[in-house]
Amino acid sequence: MALKVGDKITNFTAKDTHGNDFDSQNFVGQKALVIYFYPKDNTPGCTAQACSFRDQYEDFKDLGAEVIGISSDSENSHEKFASKYKLPFILLSDQDKKIRNLFGVPSGMFGLLPGRVTYVADKSGKIVMIFDSMMATKHIPKALEAIKKLV
Template sequence: MVLAIGEKAPQFELQASNGETVRLSDLKGKNVVLYFYPKDMTPGCTTEACDFRDHHESFEGLNAVILGVSPDPISRHEKFIEKHGLPFLLLADEDHKVAEDYGVWTLKKNFGKEYMGIERSTFIIDQEGKLAKEWRKVKVKGHVEEALDYIKENL
């Protein structure tokens, strides 16, 4: 699926690490930082989550909610949150439907093997539910600051 900046972001409804269901439609009036990552407890994903953790208050000050999405089950998300003190929700997209809707469920290659998985990506959704910015094939270093700066300057 091709997403267009300025268009309504694909709606979703996913189980969250706090036991509740999160719907994008319920977040109207807030900026949403929706970041997709491959797997809890892996080095790159841990670094990215901890970077979002360390900047969490700055995002909150800009009326922004951080939501991390991976195919991991809630039980694994809970361990990840506990281990790293993550102050934001992680959403379980076990059937990868939301990842497909956002175009981040892709063919990946690692050590000569091909498999389907999450392409590390971040989407900024504005207070009206429209896609404001996207980053695909994210490199972790410096990315969270880039997302924060975008919100400061544009939303």
């Protein structure tokens, strides 16, 4: 059952780039969130998307939002990806695809690739925008626009 606009983000846990435990309860209900699911570290589209979020990260922070990227890559892969591109935001490893399934992220490209979907949630954890597109760099302005409407 896919999450829809108006739904609350349910609690989930994962490992971050440093192998630390991440608990969504420490973020959901505390601040606005931009949670984006992407197919794979170090691929052209995913790198462009991550670098665009990096370049606008301060704009999200200034508006009181946190950015979280999620893919099925390992913590080690995320650590190298974040280090190589100086990514300041949280990357979570979802190797068992539990979080992807919890959100109901569809597969892209005829089911061949994990989907690329961005969710924006308000401070209470309610989803206010979902953007599903394989056009990697289109996610950042959409997410920023949604966050600005919350402020």
